[in-house]
Amino acid sequence: MEIRGLTKKYGKKSVVDEVDLSLDCKTYALLGPNGAGKTTLIRMLAGVLKPTSGSISQDLNKESIGYVPQRFGCFPDVTVYEQLQYFCFLKNISVREEKEQINSVLKLVHLTDQKEIRCKKLSGGMIRRVGIAQALLGSPRLLLLDEPTVGLDLEERLRFNQVITSLQGKSTIMISTHQTEDIRDICSQIIIMNNGRILVDSDKNDIIRYAQGKVYLIPASKNIQNEHCFVMNAETNGAESLIRVLSDVKPDEGVLQKATLEDGYFAYIKKF
Numbered sequence: 001m002e003i004r005g006l007t008k009k010y011g012k013k014s015v016v017d018e019v020d021l022s023l024d025c026k027t028y029a030l031l032g033p034n035g036a037g038k039t040t041l042i043r044m045l046a047g048v049l050k051p052t053s054g055s056i057s058q059d060l061n062k063e064s065i066g067y068v069p070q071r072f073g074c075f076p077d078v079t080v081y082e083q084l085q086y087f088c089f090l091k092n093i094s095v096r097e098e099k100e101q102i103n104s105v106l107k108l109v110h111l112t113d114q115k116e117i118r119c120k121k122l123s124g125g126m127i128r129r130v131g132i133a134q135a136l137l138g139s140p141r142l143l144l145l146d147e148p149t150v151g152l153d154l155e156e157r158l159r160f161n162q163v164i165t166s167l168q169g170k171s172t173i174m175i176s177t178h179q180t181e182d183i184r185d186i187c188s189q190i191i192i193m194n195n196g197r198i199l200v201d202s203d204k205n206d207i208i209r210y211a212q213g214k215v216y217l218i219p220a221s222k223n224i225q226n227e228h229c230f231v232m233n234a235e236t237n238g239a240e241s242l243i244r245v246l247s248d249v250k251p252d253e254g255v256l257q258k259a260t261l262e263d264g265y266f267a268y269i270k271k272f
């Protein structure tokens with residue numbers, strides 16, 4: 001899939017600004033702060049939002065795209081099974097195939113026991129899983145997931161990771177998320193967006209390497225006066241409170257750390 005100069009403007013503001021991407025049959029994480037343009041980009045790729053300009057070259061019809069929107073809703077008075085039947089209809093899945101397909105995706109998201117339950121009785125996390133199930137119907141070649149794991153408990157997050165891992169090499173997958181720990185093990189490619197633009201589109205290990213040599217732990221009591229220092233989070237080694245910082249220069253009492261994907265993300269966003 002080749003994306004060239006993809007732009008979405010609201011008024012004069014470009015919320016997605018001249019985006020170029022080449023997507024292969026890999027699993028991509030789409031990261032970026034609130035308002036970066038991730039949802040807008042995904043909606044254009046899913047074909048539900050018309051770009052202002054630019055092109056998406058693809059030979060995919062709507063049946064080959066699975067899309068989990070950021071806010072997925074079910075019809076309250078239909079059962080989970082009926083809801084998925086409706087999506088089968090939208091995806092042109094034949095009545096002959098639909099039963100097998102629905103049972104298979106329900107099993108993947110661990111909702112088989114809920115299939116006769118009316119959607120209004122589902123918890124938020126279960127509705128999210130119906131959203132993931134509908135996207136998997138028809139074995140899509142392009143799977144677009146906008147914050148798919150929000151509201152899922154730990155076990156269901158792990159199950160989601162297993163589903164995505166099982167699709168690797170079969171589909172192009174793009175997952176927009178704020179949870180770097182969720183995608184650390186399942187995405188090989190990382191795309192970081194900010195202000196509507198792509199800051200980097202690279203292999204996960206390159207993103208981590210970018211922060212290497214810039215991550216330190218320092219005592220929390222230390223007064224940080226360095227403007228080239230960004231405080232990420234606090235942790236403890238049992239004896240004292242420490243803060244994890246990104247810094248171009250070694251801070252006083254700083255102990256260099258092995259960089260993580262999260263460090264790499266901040267290194268790009270905060271321009272280190």
Ligand SMILES: Nc1ncnc2c1ncn2[C@@H]1O[C@H](COP(=O)(O)OP(=O)(O)OP(=O)(O)O)[C@@H](O)[C@H]1O
Binds near residue numbers: 010015032
């Ligand atoms: N229909 C709209 N009209 C005007 N502005 C919009 C519209 N939809 C989105 N925006 C703006 O576009 C920008 C990008 O929004 P988008 O939802 O794509 O960001 P995001 O990266 O997905 O954010 P988040 O992480 O908070 O979900 C934001 O500034 C948002 O306010």
